[in-house]
Amino acid sequence: xxxxxxxxxxxxxxxxxxxxxxxxxxxxxxxxxxxxxxxxxxxxxxxxxxxxxxxxxxxxxxxxxxxxxxxxxxxxxxxxxxxxxxxxxxxxxxxxxxxxxxxxxxxxxxxxxxxxxxxxxxxxxxxxxxxxxxxxxxxxxxxxxxxxxxxxxxxxxxxxxxxxxxxxxxxxxxxxxxxxxxxxxxxxxxxxxxxxxxxxxxxxxxxxxxxxxxxxxxxxxxxxxxxxxxxxxxxxxxxxxxxxxxxxxxxxxxxxxxxxxxxxxxxxxxxxxxxxxxxxxxxxxxxxxxxxxxxxxxxxxxxxxxxxxxxxxxxxxxxxxxxx
Amino acid sequence: xxxxxxxxxxxxxxxxxxxxxxxxxxxxxxxxxxxxxxxxxxxxxxxxxxxxxxxxxxxxxxxxxxxxxxxxxxxxxxxxxxxxxxxxxxxxxxxxxxxxxxxxxxxxxxxxxxxxxxxxxxxxxxxxxxxxxxxxxxxxxxxxxxxxxxxxxxxxxxxxxxxxxxxxxxxxxxxxxxxxxxxxxxxxxxxxxxxxxxxxxxxxxxxxxxxxxxxxxxxxxxxxxxxxxxxxxxxxxxxxxxxxxxxxxxxxxxxxxxxxxxxxxxxxxxxxxxxxxxxxxxxxxxxxxxxxxxxxxxxxxxxxxxxxxxxxxxxxxxxxxxxxxxxxxxxxxxxxxxxxxxxxxxxxxxxxxxxxxxxx
Numbered sequence: 001x002x003x004x005x006x007x008x009x010x011x012x013x014x015x016x017x018x019x020x021x022x023x024x025x026x027x028x029x030x031x032x033x034x035x036x037x038x039x040x041x042x043x044x045x046x047x048x049x050x051x052x053x054x055x056x057x058x059x060x061x062x063x064x065x066x067x068x069x070x071x072x073x074x075x076x077x078x079x080x081x082x083x084x085x086x087x088x089x090x091x092x093x094x095x096x097x098x099x100x101x102x103x104x105x106x107x108x109x110x111x112x113x114x115x116x117x118x119x120x121x122x123x124x125x126x127x128x129x130x131x132x133x134x135x136x137x138x139x140x141x142x143x144x145x146x147x148x149x150x151x152x153x154x155x156x157x158x159x160x161x162x163x164x165x166x167x168x169x170x171x172x173x174x175x176x177x178x179x180x181x182x183x184x185x186x187x188x189x190x191x192x193x194x195x196x197x198x199x200x201x202x203x204x205x206x207x208x209x210x211x212x213x214x215x216x217x218x219x220x221x222x223x224x225x226x227x228x229x230x231x232x233x234x235x236x237x238x239x240x241x242x243x244x245x246x247x248x249x250x251x252x253x254x255x256x257x258x259x260x261x262x263x264x265x266x267x268x269x270x271x272x273x274x275x276x277x278x279x280x281x282x283x284x285x286x287x288x289x290x291x292x293x294x295x296x297x298x299x300x301x302x303x304x305x306x307x308x309x310x311x312x313x314x315x316x317x318x319x320x321x322x323x324x
Numbered sequence: 325x326x327x328x329x330x331x332x333x334x335x336x337x338x339x340x341x342x343x344x345x346x347x348x349x350x351x352x353x354x355x356x357x358x359x360x361x362x363x364x365x366x367x368x369x370x371x372x373x374x375x376x377x378x379x380x381x382x383x384x385x386x387x388x389x390x391x392x393x394x395x396x397x398x399x400x401x402x403x404x405x406x407x408x409x410x411x412x413x414x415x416x417x418x419x420x421x422x423x424x425x426x427x428x429x430x431x432x433x434x435x436x437x438x439x440x441x442x443x444x445x446x447x448x449x450x451x452x453x454x455x456x457x458x459x460x461x462x463x464x465x466x467x468x469x470x471x472x473x474x475x476x477x478x479x480x481x482x483x484x485x486x487x488x489x490x491x492x493x494x495x496x497x498x499x500x501x502x503x504x505x506x507x508x509x510x511x512x513x514x515x516x517x518x519x520x521x522x523x524x525x526x527x528x529x530x531x532x533x534x535x536x537x538x539x540x541x542x543x544x545x546x547x548x549x550x551x552x553x554x555x556x557x558x559x560x561x562x563x564x565x566x567x568x569x570x571x572x573x574x575x576x577x578x579x580x581x582x583x584x585x586x587x588x589x590x591x592x593x594x595x596x597x598x599x600x601x602x603x604x605x606x607x608x609x610x611x612x613x614x615x616x617x618x619x620x621x622x623x624x625x626x627x628x629x630x631x632x633x634x635x636x637x638x639x640x641x642x643x644x645x646x647x648x649x650x651x652x653x654x655x656x657x658x659x660x661x662x663x664x665x666x667x668x669x670x671x672x673x674x675x676x677x678x679x680x681x682x683x684x
Contacts, residue, residue: 054501057493061490061493062497065456065458065463065490065494066459069459069460069461069464069465070463070466072463073467075470089489092456092490093456096451097460104431104451105449105655106430107654109441109449142657144657166658241657
């Protein structure tokens with residue numbers, strides 16, 4: 001066990017995968033000599049060589065399109081898109097190609113690729129270094145979407161994503177890249193995709209969150225606990241395919257639910273979660289499900305702390321829901 | 325670049341040196357492709373299949389290129405290259421079943437007609453968005469290079485695709501990483517209705533390769549042996565570690581873009597007629613007749629064989645039931661997740677829309 005932050009844990013996963021499977025390779029902008037703009041791949045090119053840690057020309061279409069080709073030949077490419085905000089030039093490759101290759105060849109071909117990308121606000125990055133576009137990918141059949149919140153899960157989930165035979169979008173909460181530290185094994189353990197985790201058991205309200213907002217949900221839960229409101233916080237970890245069972249059994253127990261995400265509210269993943277909860281636990285609900293989310297504006301700069309669904313906005317939502 | 329002269333003799337300096345049996349096989353495959361095309365077009369016109377995208381007039385560019393690639397090489401198609409797949413021995417029945425989306429359709433009724441693929445034949449899947457397959461070919465070739473295999477990749481696309489961002493991204497990556505890939509650009513004059521002159525300001529498409537420092541050739545794409553010679557040279561370069569090659573195959577789409585197109589509104593009959601006189605089939609036939617290995621009689625016999633074969637396939641395809649509804653939900657992921665299991669059960673429970681009018 002070593003104490004690692006999120007960046008170190010992700011790097012540890014990549015190193016383990018590169019060591020254990022010669023089919024794994026990394027490609028992205030500035031990931032070689034520089035080690036990526038967030039230094040996640042620092043030292044990996046020196047260790048594994050430029051043929052396995054490829055500095056890509058500046059084209060997301062090229063990075064994602066060639067990764068699909070590599071995967072079709074049996075490699076397991078792990079691409080880095082420098083910021084989730086810059087994924088859109090390659091969106092067509094993910095949505096029209098990677099997501100559909102297995103389906104449109106009835107399983108003759110498949111695309112085992114992982115796309116790592118830092119997402120989310122809180123780093124004073126303005127509208128093009130702060131967005132959370134996860135819902136667009138969840139909406140695309142054929143893609144899996146993962147969003148870890150802590151170093152242990154990040155490493156285990158990334159290793160499971162690399163071993164997965166389907167394309168996986170791996171959203172990394174850059175706001176907590178270096179803010180969270182915990183003991184992480186050096187081994188190549190896996191955390192299976194598709195399993196949420198109850199990180200704070202509680203009886204009164206279910207609070208769903210993922211990535212960087214998990215910490216805000218947790219802080220808010222601790223705060224309202226002092227006022228006697230016992231919140232169960234669930235870290236979704238994998239957004240799709242969703243661990244609906246864990247969510248529904250929690251909501252059946254609490255009857256109340258608050259959902260937190262950074263992305264804009266309208267057509268955000270929170271809306272889908274509300275729909276699923278209503279479909280599967282309607283008769284257990286004691287209060288209307290509530291979403292605490294980013295506003296339906298482009299991501300702002302100066303007022304990003306008012307845009308983000310931080311604890312100061314989650315607390316009143318929890319209290320109102322508890323008292324409904 | 326041209327190999328077959330007007331009198332049917334070959335330019336000895338450029339002759340790719342195929343045996344006469346190989347040339348006859350190439351000619352026969354081109355004829356077969358055209359007859360299959362023609363039959364499917366009629367079938368579509370009769371309302372028995374929904375759609376067809378043919379290769380009338382482009383058989384030399386397509387089958388010629390396939391003939392120059394080795395069996396272990398990969399073909400990444402655009403959507404007009406089923407002739408290349410058939411050249412590799414893909415069963416015609418399977419193709420026709422796909423055109424019907426019936427129970428024998430390899431893609432289980434999930435795709436429009438002419439969206440073929442075959443892992444066994446190393447032929448990737450047709451995709452309708454333009455140009456998206458070009459980076460796949462480069463990635464495939466990068467994998468080949470990394471694995472140090474003696475394989476290469478031939479990727480087909482049309483003149484219109486040279487405007488797509490995927491084309492430029494792929495060309496740039498190929499220039500940088502030098503993988504064994506051949507860019508096979510079928511310049512057939514039109515992207516649906518837009519003539520190539522209005523697709524780009526460059527005089528040729530081949531010159532675009534210079535910007536990526538990729539060697540390029542401009543070839544008479546209606547001269548099957550010129551296509552073979554140019555593609556073989558590219559394969560040789562790739563096999564010798566020389567990296568990518570761009571080949572502009574100058575041809576002409578004698579038919580519509582697809583069965584949904586009406587080319588009479590954007591081009592003149594005179595223009596089409598001029599290109600009919602440059603049909604790749606008679607040009608190659610002239611050569612094999614000159615070599616005394618082909619005749620009117622052999623030609624008629626072969627055409628009759630192909631006609632019979634495709635008619636049989638159509639008959640069998642029409643006898644087969646539609647693909648199964650439950651198959652709509654599989655292959656989205658390696659395993660069926662809970663939400664698709666749930667939706668599959670809902671769809672199977674009904675209510676159902678039932679067969680469309682005119683559908684059996």
